[in-house]
Amino acid sequence: MITYLYAVGRDLSEIPDVGSGGVGGGALRLVGEAGLQAIVSDVEREAFEDLDEHREDLAWLATVARAHHGVVEAAGREHAIAPLALATVYLDDDRVRAVLREGHEAFTAVLDRITDRDEWGVKAFMRPSSASGSGSGPERPTSGAAYLRARRTALREGDAAVTEAERVADEIDAALADLAVAARRHAPQDRSLTGRSERMVLNGAYLVDRSAADDLRALVGRLAEDRRLDLELTGPWVPYSFAGGAT
């Protein structure tokens, strides 16, 4: 067995209550050192030894991600915690203690940054195009050449619409970033992942003071009112996107 590390906090005294346990169903434990506590559980070494086999295995990723998130969420409800990147494992608890000692300053900095703050996600999608609808166009092309001309025009208009949508997305991102303590943009999700046919033009993450959560909701509502893009708000999240050292 090896030790899977989920998150680090500095005021944890109880093991988070997760019915299903950690990754692989392992019982959760706290490992304390230097004023920090790590939430860990034992996992099978074999499952993590050759991750190259797993990194493109969606079922494996999904299972580990859900279990990881379940623990982080349960602990993060009551405490400021710094979540670890997915699948951070150590040979034993002593190694975890060493990491807490050596990383004390870095963990403290992350915890300072995220205490009393939540992450919110705002995604923006292009609206279904009404201008370049295919059914009731001006006139039906009468020849192959006319068809190709019409296609080219439609594509050019499509490109212009994307450029405009991306500009609006930048505005929305800037407005949200103003309200947030920190902001970060993830890569827009591909349509095959969102299940939506409209293109995603913003996949933003915003670290927001807990006291400003209502302001954020109101701002997102206002930004959505002009109906240029469809917005989707998710959260509050434990600040995964803002726990990295270099954010």
Added chain:
Amino acid sequence: MTVQSRETSLFGDREVALVDLLDRLLAGGVVLTGDLTISLAGVDLVRVSLRALITSITPAEPTVPLAVPAERVESERVESERVESERVESGRVRDG
């Protein structure tokens, strides 16, 4: 107004979209060098989901919400040229 809001933090939040979660878990969190050197950073979710789609004869987790919904793919029109190349990989043929 057209804001869709999804609470992630409520108890029993199985509703969190896996793709949103993986965005955060693969590109976020404190990055430490573990004892077994593992890097999940830079995993291409599109490729992963395509692979899952192709190889999932008996999916281990049947409710993984990342698969491409076939009807959606069919209903795309505006950008058909770009979409075309994606479609080839899922083995579909368009009527034109």
